[in-house]
Amino acid sequence: DAMVIQNPRYQVTQFGKPVTLSCSQTLNHNVMYWYQQKSSQAPKLLFHYYDKDFNNEADTPDNFQSRRPNTSFCFLDIRSPGLGDAAMYLCATSRGVGQGLEKLFFGSGTQLSVL
Amino acid sequence: AQSVTQLGSHVSVSEGALVLLRCNYSSSVPPYLFWYVQYPNQGLQLLLKYTTGATLVKGINGFEAEFKKSETSFHLTKPSAHMSDAAEYFCAVSDPNAGKSTFGDGTTLTVKP
Numbered sequence: 355d356a357m358v359i360q361n362p363r364y365q366v367t368q369f370g371k372p373v374t375l376s377c378s379q380t381l382n383h384n385v386m387y388w389y390q391q392k393s394s395q396a397p398k399l400l401f402h403y404y405d406k407d408f409n410n411e412a413d414t415p416d417n418f419q420s421r422r423p424n425t426s427f428c429f430l431d432i433r434s435p436g437l438g439d440a441a442m443y444l445c446a447t448s449r450g451v452g453q454g455l456e457k458l459f460f461g462s463g464t465q466l467s468v469l
Numbered sequence: 470a471q472s473v474t475q476l477g478s479h480v481s482v483s484e485g486a487l488v489l490l491r492c493n494y495s496s497s498v499p500p501y502l503f504w505y506v507q508y509p510n511q512g513l514q515l516l517l518k519y520t521t522g523a524t525l526v527k528g529i530n531g532f533e534a535e536f537k538k539s540e541t542s543f544h545l546t547k548p549s550a551h552m553s554d555a556a557e558y559f560c561a562v563s564d565p566n567a568g569k570s571t572f573g574d575g576t577t578l579t580v581k582p
Binding site: 358387394395397398399409444446458460461462463465 | 473478503505510511512513514515518559569570571572573574575577
């Protein structure tokens with residue numbers, strides 16, 4: 355019954371080695387989000403896609419990029435991970451703006467460690 | 470612009486006691502308001518939401534919250550805490566037209582036997 359699926363559950367990478375996190379959804383939602391959550395902090399929005407339209411938050415580092423090849427999948431690419439990028443990365447979806455933003459559906463997250 | 474302030478990063482209650490988690494928001498437009506719960510190493514799960522209409526909203530697991538526009542508050546309550554309520558709770562505010570949510574820093578709820 356999983357609706358927003360993130361893989362892998364845990365990811366370990368080396369300092370500076372590119373890494374990709376993946377998210378898929380079975381809800382056919384228009385909007386997909388990537389949040390970064392560090393320990394004991396609020397989820398911080400990195401960017402979101404409304405259909406194919408990419409919306410980057412102003413303070414998201416250039417090191418973070420995203421791809422959405424189709425409605426179901428969205429990827430988070432970290433080009434050169436630093437120690438400060440170790441965090442839980444949460445993918446979420448919603449039907450859209452207005453009434454469509456009544457609820458965010460979250461995946462279980464990918465815990466990224468940088469060695 | 471919108472923001473959320475959760476008062477108290479840690480709240481501890483005894484099992485069976487009242488739970489009160491505080492949330493104040495700021496929004497330039499009529500907001501949508503949410504409470505989410507997060508268990509360790511998991512994603513966030515919606516507890517309840519306010520969009521329009523009745524200001525007292527009921528959610529899952531016996532939680533409820535009241536939207537008070539004059540106080541810009543959306544506090545979460547539960548009459549009787551259960552051990553399984555121990556988790557991190559996040560308040561969030563959304564601008565319906567912007568299509569994105571802003572989260573508070575969270576409140577860790579501990580329930581003592």
